[in-house]
Amino acid sequence: MKNYEIAWILLEYADLLDLTGENPFKARAYRRAARQLEQLSQPVTELNRQGRLTEINGVGSTISNQIAELLATGSIAAMESLKKQVPSGLFTVLTVPGVGPIRAHLFYQELGITSLAELEEAARKRQLRKLKGIGNKVEATILDGIRRLTDPQFSQRLPLALADEYADLLISRLNLTPEVVEVAVAGSLRRRVETVGDLDLLVATQAPEDVGAFFRSFPEFTKILTAGLTKISAYHRGGFQVDLQMVLPNQFPAALAHFTGSKEHNIRLRQLAKAKNYRLNEYGFQNLKAEGSDFLPTSEAELFNFIELPFIEPELREDRGEIEAAQAGELPQLITVTDIQGDLHIHSRWSDGLATIEEIARAAAARGYSYIAICDHSQSLSIAKGLTFQRLQAQRQEIANLNQHGDLGIFILSGIEVDILNDQLDFPDAVLAEADVVVASIHSGFKQPPETIMSRIELALRNPHVDILAHPTGRLLGRRAGYAIDLDRIIDLAVETQTALEINAFPDRLDLDDRSTRQALERGAMVVINSDSHRLEHLDNMRYGVSVARRAWAEPHQILNCRNLQGLREWLTSR
DNA sequence: GCCGTTTTCGGCCCGACTGTTTTCAGTCG
Numbered sequence: 001m002k003n004y005e006i007a008w009i010l011l012e013y014a015d016l017l018d019l020t021g022e023n024p025f026k027a028r029a030y031r032r033a034a035r036q037l038e039q040l041s042q043p044v045t046e047l048n049r050q051g052r053l054t055e056i057n058g059v060g061s062t063i064s065n066q067i068a069e070l071l072a073t074g075s076i077a078a079m080e081s082l083k084k085q086v087p088s089g090l091f092t093v094l095t096v097p098g099v100g101p102i103r104a105h106l107f108y109q110e111l112g113i114t115s116l117a118e119l120e121e122a123a124r125k126r127q128l129r130k131l132k133g134i135g136n137k138v139e140a141t142i143l144d145g146i147r148r149l150t151d152p153q154f155s156q157r158l159p160l161a162l163a164d165e166y167a168d169l170l171i172s173r174l175n176l177t178p179e180v181v182e183v184a185v186a187g188s189l190r191r192r193v194e195t196v197g198d199l200d201l202l203v204a205t206q207a208p209e210d211v212g213a214f215f216r217s218f219p220e221f222t223k224i225l226t227a228g229l230t231k232i233s234a235y236h237r238g239g240f241q242v243d244l245q246m247v248l249p250n251q252f253p254a255a256l257a258h259f260t261g262s263k264e265h266n267i268r269l270r271q272l273a274k275a276k277n278y279r280l281n282e283y284g285f286q287n288l289k290a291e292g293s294d295f296l297p298t299s300e301a302e303l304f305n306f307i308e309l310p311f312i313e314p315e316l317r318e319d320r321g322e323i324e325a326a327q328a329g330e331l332p333q334l335i336t337v338t339d340i341q342g343d344l345h346i347h348s349r350w351s352d353g354l355a356t357i358e359e360i361a362r363a364a365a366a367r368g369y370s371y372i373a374i375c376d377h378s379q380s381l382s383i384a385k386g387l388t389f390q391r392l393q394a395q396r397q398e399i400a401n402l403n404q405h406g407d408l409g410i411f412i413l414s415g416i417e418v419d420i421l422n423d424q425l426d427f428p429d430a431v432l433a434e435a436d437v438v439v440a441s442i443h444s445g446f447k448q449p450p451e452t453i454m455s456r457i458e459l460a461l462r463n464p465h466v467d468i469l470a471h472p473t474g475r476l477l478g479r480r481a482g483y484a485i486d487l488d489r490i491i492d493l494a495v496e497t498q499t500a501l502e503i504n505a506f507p508d509r510l511d512l513d514d515r516s517t518r519q520a521l522e523r524g525a526m527v528v529i530n531s532d533s534h535r536l537e538h539l540d541n542m543r544y545g546v547s548v549a550r551r552a553w554a555e556p557h558q559i560l561n562c563r564n565l566q567g568l569r570e571w572l573t574s575r
Numbered sequence: 576g577c578c579g580t581t582t583t584c585g586g587c588c589c590g591a592c593t594g595t596t597t598t599c600a601g602t603c604g
Binding site for chain 1: 587
């Protein structure tokens, strides 16, 4: 059993505890334990064998015994008996905005509601308002929430790139009013999570009423959900929620940290503040012992320093070990976009790209790169005008000419994105050996059984000419899950064969994702960030790949294309 | 359920907003 699978079961247990009206701190204990398991670098099965489970933070005698039971028997008896008390449909009832564990439990106890459909029917028949503490407003909120849950437009999380665009528009609009002193993106978008559920914006102002009224009047909002003195929530016509927080200018740094989160990270910070006899909230530090000795940080760095931590980058604020690393002075020196020296996966007009190689080279040079690799598709991918051997030869000649006479200020490597077919690569070794860079990837047979896909990928990784495995899981955000692969095994093979794993920076892909990348890096795999550009503007998608790498704690020396051309060539020839 | 240079018992992060109340419970982030 994998760590994340065990963690998932503990999370389910926590939900069950919530739904049965147990002590909320008990559920929190299980969530905390699950979180610790997820970020563990060693297998839980191994720790269990060694009887060392209780060494994990948040795992005591009960949970360690239950994990042992789970590993031995495949289930936890206490959890199974809870499941008998709680129909599985109650979990979906919990997803309705305005319905938490207490109300879900109440609806189940009093009305026998165990599904979304039953909840909707009860609300329509005005049954809910008969219950204690529930009125017509709550009923309406629940009906609206169910409508939103089942509306396809609202059912998907917003991809990072799209969220950036919407946020930029809202921020430039907010800046039109002079009462706005400062605006910033907060929440998961600032932490650069691959998809965001809603947009969090923070404004510094002396006049929150005016800013609030201005904000509420934005035409793109289809409904104002809440409108308080400091917080406004609205539905955006793009199918997501926007939360605006307003604070006084001198509260801005503390508020920025607070609303950036994550929630779990904030809890850790507040615990540290509390140990120093301070309460930390969105307004600053309040001294719990001495009135008037409050502290308003003037920057996020000052806020961290006050609780004896160095500045922690937003991408790391997930309570995935960053607090401990900060305390030990072992935070990573995260990669930035300016560390990127080149892009090793770009398509030209020779296959399904729109730009010529020369146009690409000039655009890449303008972005400060010192090299690029043109990796057009191979022959079998006819839908993408895949290159035959003859056309590949002609393309190589063009690249050679450009390098020789082009005056481009950038070096063009001649590459190929070779398709991984069912039992071979799309070009023979002799052809691959001639390429400067070989990127291998799967474009067919997504639904094959795991063994089949895995043997194809293994074939590619074991081929000595293959330098990079591109978009390793094949997932498309919000559209297609990845292939059924064993990522642990792929990472092991990549390390063994010294093949680089790609973070494909295309906003639809972001493949590998942050968690997988972190695993790969921890186990010593080489990682490369590529744009997979098909037109010139796509080169700018590199930053989304860099975001993934930053969330994976990547430092420049771990990323292949942070090397200069000589370093890259040394790596390519050393393998 | 977990945990301990204030603690082996009694805490466990903190506040905004709404609705159903008549001082607070529930939800959310």
